[in-house]
Amino acid sequence: MRAGLFRRTLAVLAAAAIGLTSLVPATAAPARIKDIVDVEGIRDNQLVGYGLVVGLNGTGDSLNNSPFTRQSLTAMLERMGVNTRGETLRTANVAAVMVTANLPPFATQGTRIDVSVSAMGDASSLRGGTLLVTPLLGADGDAYAIAQGSVLINGFSAEGQAASVVSGVPTTGLVSSGGLVEREIGFTLGAQHSVRLSLKNPDLTTSRRIAMAINDLIGLPVAIPSDPANVRLSLPSGFNGNIVDLLTDIEQLVIQTDQVARVVINENSGIIVIGRDVRVSSVAIAHANLTITVAENPTVVQPEPFSFGETAIEDRTRIDVTEDGTQLAVVPESISLQQLVDGLNALGISPRDLIAILQAIKASGALQAEIEVI
Template sequence: MNLRLAKHLIAAALVATSLLTPFTSLSAASARIKDIVDIEGIRENQLVGYGLVVGLNGTGDSLNNSPFTKQSLQAMLERLGVNTRGENMRTANVAAVMVTANLPAFSTQGSRLDVNVAALGDAKSLQGGTLLVTPLLGADGEVYAIAQGSVTINGFKASGDAATITSGVPTTGRISSGGLIEREIGFSLGAQRSLRLALRNPDLTTARRIALSINDFIGSPAATPEDPATVRINLPYGFNGNIVDLLTDIEQLVVDTDLPAKIVIDENSGIIVMGQDVRVSTVAVAQSNLTVTIAENPTIVQPEPLSLGQTAVQPATNLQVTQTDSKLAVVPTTVSLQELVDGLNALGISPRDLIAILQAIKASGALQAEIEVL
């Protein structure tokens, strides 16, 4: 009985290990196909328009400084039957704005979308303003939506005779559901027999893994990697459904993603991001800090009595130079990312010094990674 019980315990332990190990590796660097690719035809389109915001409480454009606002106001009034040509207009309740929006994929005529509004002239605030009917154009110059409505801003500006307080950006705003779609973009996804998947992070290994995962799931060679950024899917012969059904089945498949070894450096902010595959060959690193302190301590020199001299200021400069040298540290060959970070942190290196060290290691040929400086 004890021997049989031991066999059962060993078998249970092996099953638990086999179940736990794949899950751990999957959660480390795996993602759904849905989260790492964009599907051809399923995309937004950017819209832009020029319009007028009215009803501002004296915080609009100065017509003398913004001639485009004055011309737009006169043109709008003429369309409404009011002739203001040659008149001296001094209103400060109107502001010229740029209106932007994103047209969602497969949006139907008559549905709504959110629009963003930003002042174009010298308006101080768009608070309380109303956007008049503004056509929104696509990249082809066609009108796809019309925007109108009350502008909501997140900031404010209050000023007095001697002080001004500004919170946020009062010259930008948003109109929720302020756009009305007038034209649809014709694309029949269900009628397609072939589509392309565009990888958001192009990589040859990831593209091949996506194609293999799809083919293993379907049981036929329906997916083909064309380049590091593209995988083409063909609707299999005899498939029970259209391309939408196929995409629905495969978008939940999990794929192990792969990325090249890269170090991204932002010199302005001192931010450094290193990938997990960054490796360093055997190299010795030393770093020293040089600190120069300058202090001015001027002294006042009084003239001798009855000498008719003048009081003078004699400059006195206290200059100190402090140099802190760190020990020479050896980084062994092919260390991991964690070991590299721990070793450099042990030297007490600041992020900006680390940038210079990484660039020097790269120049020596000991860094097996690409450095990208933003």
């Protein structure tokens, strides 16, 4: 199929797909393939390095408490031709830091990237400091970038003789465009004859729908769903273009995504997120509020006249326990998320109590969903 004819066919099919969206059940959420998959080979790579920040205004590491800073400073000065071994160093203007960055996909030599700087020792602030040349290493131990530049921080700290104030985290900062890529990662996407599309939210139904949409567009079985998380895409024979052209053509296709019914609970904050497809069978719930009140009412006891006694404080504690009476409340079988929420809200309970109720409903077998606690 020629490229020009293929583009016109794409436009016609895309228009037809927009018209067919009204026929798809409303329970599915439409999304572009571009937004729900990651393409094999298009990914960041994490880099890390160890370096020194200099030029601090007395807020750096104390060399007695941070021996790694003293050793690094001594080694750096030796490379500069200054011998300080055996000497006592008392500077507080240097801080040892860890430097991290993400190497973008297909970054070429000379590309600038942002790097993050975090103090390792007891430095109180990195404000005004300059990061010295620091190699950034990949997982294989090779250096892929070099970082250097002025450290920008958002936090600040100030202190006096009797008080201090700290805002944000002054021991972490950013060197904007401070990383310089020195080594490229060898991967040529255009030379590939097949790639793997990895779903960001793995699901069998969504994986199959992606493959069907691509095959309908191309007219050939070029996409095969291998598992819930991956779809294998092959370059069709007779296609006038490479794999990049094919990815460009299919990434705008709209797919009706699906997902497993799930309830996500954060017990620390009391946040509950209920998925769209969560259903509950008819169930009766009883919820009682237990209140315990402890009141301390110390009283002063005076000695008898002419007894030469001392005034004393007598502790008096009052404990009240009350339990609100309650009756069984029925949460009817729900066929929609709104009905489920209305039924649970009718109980008049707090989010933290709702967490325990949802877990109890799940244990009874009345909740048709997974519960994930984070």
